[in-house]
Amino acid sequence: MDSAIGLLERHGGVALVGADGTGKTTLAAQIADQLGEKDPVRVIATATRSVVPFGAFGPLVEVTEVGKPAALIRSALDSLLAQADSTLIVIDDAQLLDPLSATLVYQLARQARTRLVVTVRAGGPLPSAVAALTEDGLLARLDLGPLDDTETRAVLAALGESRDDVYRRTGGNPLELRMLIQTQSAATSLDGLIDAYLDGLSAPARAALAYLAVHEPLSAADLAALAGPDAVEQAETAGAATVFDTAVYAGHPLFVERVARAADPADARRRRSEIVTRLRATPCRDVADRLGRAVLALDSDVPESVDDVVAAAQQALRLGDLTVSERLAGAAVARCERFDARLALSYALAWQGRGREADSVLADVDADALSEAEVMAWALPRAANQFWMLSEPERATAFLQNIRKRINTTADRLTLDALSATFAMNAGNVARAVEIAAEVLAAPEAGDMAVAWAASAAALSSARMARFDQVGPLVDRALGAEHPGLLRFTVGLAQTTTLLMAGQPAAAYDTARQFTDFAELAQPGRSIGDVLLAQVLIAQGDPVGAARLLGPAAATLERTGYSWGPLSLMYLATALAQQGEIAESAKTLSRAEARHGTKSALFAPELGVARAWRLATVGDTESAIAAARDAARGAQRGGQLAAAVWAWNEAAALGDPQAAGALAALADTVDCAFAVAALDRARG
Numbered sequence: 001m002d003s004a005i006g007l008l009e010r011h012g013g014v015a016l017v018g019a020d021g022t023g024k025t026t027l028a029a030q031i032a033d034q035l036g037e038k039d040p041v042r043v044i045a046t047a048t049r050s051v052v053p054f055g056a057f058g059p060l061v062e063v064t065e066v067g068k069p070a071a072l073i074r075s076a077l078d079s080l081l082a083q084a085d086s087t088l089i090v091i092d093d094a095q096l097l098d099p100l101s102a103t104l105v106y107q108l109a110r111q112a113r114t115r116l117v118v119t120v121r122a123g124g125p126l127p128s129a130v131a132a133l134t135e136d137g138l139l140a141r142l143d144l145g146p147l148d149d150t151e152t153r154a155v156l157a158a159l160g161e162s163r164d165d166v167y168r169r170t171g172g173n174p175l176e177l178r179m180l181i182q183t184q185s186a187a188t189s190l191d192g193l194i195d196a197y198l199d200g201l202s203a204p205a206r207a208a209l210a211y212l213a214v215h216e217p218l219s220a221a222d223l224a225a226l227a228g229p230d231a232v233e234q235a236e237t238a239g240a241a242t243v244f245d246t247a248v249y250a251g252h253p254l255f256v257e258r259v260a261r262a263a264d265p266a267d268a269r270r271r272r273s274e275i276v277t278r279l280r281a282t283p284c285r286d287v288a289d290r291l292g293r294a295v296l297a298l299d300s301d302v303p304e305s306v307d308d309v310v311a312a313a314q315q316a317l318r319l320g321d322l323t324v325s326e327r328l329a330g331a332a333v334a335r336c337e338r339f340d341a342r343l344a345l346s347y348a349l350a351w352q353g354r355g356r357e358a359d360s361v362l363a364d365v366d367a368d369a370l371s372e373a374e375v376m377a378w379a380l381p382r383a384a385n386q387f388w389m390l391s392e393p394e395r396a397t398a399f400l401q402n403i404r405k406r407i408n409t410t411a412d413r414l415t416l417d418a419l420s421a422t423f424a425m426n427a428g429n430v431a432r433a434v435e436i437a438a439e440v441l442a443a444p445e446a447g448d449m450a451v452a453w454a455a456s457a458a459a460l461s462s463a464r465m466a467r468f469d470q471v472g473p474l475v476d477r478a479l480g481a482e483h484p485g486l487l488r489f490t491v492g493l494a495q496t497t498t499l500l501m502a503g504q505p506a507a508a509y510d511t512a513r514q515f516t517d518f519a520e521l522a523q524p525g526r527s528i529g530d531v532l533l534a535q536v537l538i539a540q541g542d543p544v545g546a547a548r549l550l551g552p553a554a555a556t557l558e559r560t561g562y563s564w565g566p567l568s569l570m571y572l573a574t575a576l577a578q579q580g581e582i583a584e585s586a587k588t589l590s591r592a593e594a595r596h597g598t599k600s601a602l603f604a605p606e607l608g609v610a611r612a613w614r615l616a617t618v619g620d621t622e623s624a625i626a627a628a629r630d631a632a633r634g635a636q637r638g639g640q641l642a643a644a645v646w647a648w649n650e651a652a653a654l655g656d657p658q659a660a661g662a663l664a665a666l667a668d669t670v671d672c673a674f675a676v677a678a679l680d681r682a683r684g
Contacts, residue, residue, distance in 0.1 A: 003142060004016065004117075011140040012115055013114075013115065014117055015119075016119045016120070017141055017142065018144030019146075020121060020173075020190065020253075021190060022145065025093075027144065028117045037087065040090050041088070042092065042244060043056050043057055043091045043101075044217070045092065045094060045095075046249065047253065047256065047257065048213075048214065048296075049096075049098065051295055051324060052292040053098060053100045053320075054076065054104070054286075055098045055101060056091075056097050056098065057101055058285065060079075072100075072320065073103055073107055080108065084114065088115045088116075089114055090119075091105055093120075095120055095125070097127055100319065100320070105130065109133055109138040122143070146170075146171050146172030146174070149167045152167045152170070152172050153167070155174075166181075175190065175252065176190045183196040190254070194255065195258060195262075198258060205238050205240050208240070209241065210259055211274075212248065212256050213260040214275060214296075217248055218248055220243060220246050222278050226274055240255060269301065270301075272296060273301040275296065276302050287319070291315060291321075294328055295324060298328070303335075306336055309331055313341065313345070316348075317344055322351050325344060325347075326345060326352070332344075332345075339370070343378065345361050346385075353562060356390065358381065358385050358389070359389065359390060362385070372407060372408065373412075376412045379400070380415065382399070383396045387426070389560070391561060393423065394598075396423065400423075410445045411446065411447050411450070414443050414446045417436055417440050418449070418452075418453035418454040418457075420436055421437040422453050425602055426598075429638075430464060430638065430639050431465070431639045437461075440453075441454050449481070451481040452478055455475075455491075456487045456491050456494070457490070458474045459475050459495075460497070460602075463495075464640040465639055465642065466501070466669065468502065474494070475494060489515060489525070489528045489531075493532060496512050497535075501642050501645070501670075501672040502672055502673055503672070503674055505536060508536045512533045515532050516533055526553075527556040527557050528557065534568075534571050535571060537549070538571060538575055543576070546571065547572060554569050566595045567603045569595065573588040573613070573614060574610045577614045578613055586614060589611065593607070605635040605640060605644070605647050606643075612631065625651055625655060625656040628648075628656060629651055632662065641666060644670075645663065645666055645670050645672075648663050648666070648678065649663070649674075649678035649682070652678065663675065
């Protein structure tokens, strides 16, 4: 207790980490009592709510700015802080948080004015944002272990028990000790003791747990209506359930885990149907409740209408929960042919990097039967899939041109042009990308999606062309648009590139970190955020830190069709080579070359520099310098003058005597701090 409070006071937050049954929840409650917190904000994560966006927080948060990940989390955070203020916040069983709730907890931990106690089960998988709480130093970690032999005997004495075999059988685990004393069972494991405890409960109490195993929490009124009028009281008296405000939770997560595992599927489906029917009698309280009901109804005998399922899938998509959106939209498509359901499903699949599946979903649409608006909604993701996921850029470009002939609306044509600008940028034609984007952005008819595509493509193209003064306004326009998917990371790369060229690596790191924080909502966003951070770390001379991020990021991204996949491998090959990792850098470079093509031609300079460092690692300095020169000259020919300066700087680092002259020739065109410093370094 004293250790926990000391850590909380010094660090503002503490993570209580331990195995099941070691008293994490009990200690969290004792901390609140000791601090005089009569009514702490308590968030209890559950297994059934872990599949629902913001499922753990429910009515504690208000969600606005849906569709903009940064604003989404910020609005939820602001609404929570408005209620909590300086009150202690306790997050129980954080390993069961859904991704959005986990990200919200991470952002909450960064707020200096909050005090946070988080309990976490040790040894199992964790949401990345929960693991980062202690890894990033936001919370102090306190590991809770079992009682020792003396402490176990003291507990037994206080209970009037005297058994010599208790410590040997329980290992001092408090929950195991409680189960053994209550059941007097001969079981030799915690699971076995819990099963014996559950078998000894009254029928109403067992029924209450059976319903909670399907949907937790339930209101006391709903659970009483479902399991019987005495069920809640009997379950609470037996310690099988606990009531907070009007919500009923299992007394321990393992209770409902064991009940769910033993449940007959037909019985579970019947209970699910009963819960769905009961909940429909009252309006939805919040977004989490709405989506939770939609997911719950999927495997019941009382499904929601297809209209409601599609609406829920679209809501989940806007929240960034691609898994829930995929599940709901897939269920709608399975029930009937719906264009809007197919569209939601295709986006959910594509944004997870599963482009071939997304293309298959869209290929089954009868395009001739679509209205012009529907043609646009269908054509945009299909063209994007063809370009990136299927690695068929020529087919995608031709497809867009054919679709444009069918479109009469100016706004829609501008949207198609904006996507063409994005294609041009990725293909390395940055001047053409900027030209097309400028036409789109100058048109008053351009919609949000057109603005987002055009402005993000123009921002990154301008950064790489060394038109740094144009990047800021383009970034503002891109981020000001309501836009889908991963375009925010294109904007992020434009920002980090510009800041690095301005000689501001610390600001570039902070910017990349912001994108990483919000990227935790889902993969592949988290991995793309790590690529932004790695770019900065390599520039700062930290290839070890970069490789640590890029290893898992590249493994995720190369399975997708995004151009981020080849780029992550290029950076990883460079970082490994700079550490002298001969074999690993060679293998990684080979993977980068295999996945590189028209869709990632923008990053040809990065590939050339990766080749240069790999050659330097094996001592072939002459070839290394030649590869760096090729990368720099190729960047210049393509109009990527900032990338050319960077590549010449790498050539100088490898010992190229021509680098100083090349950098001097670029000095008048590329006006930035990095170019000046690179020239000074090259001149020695």
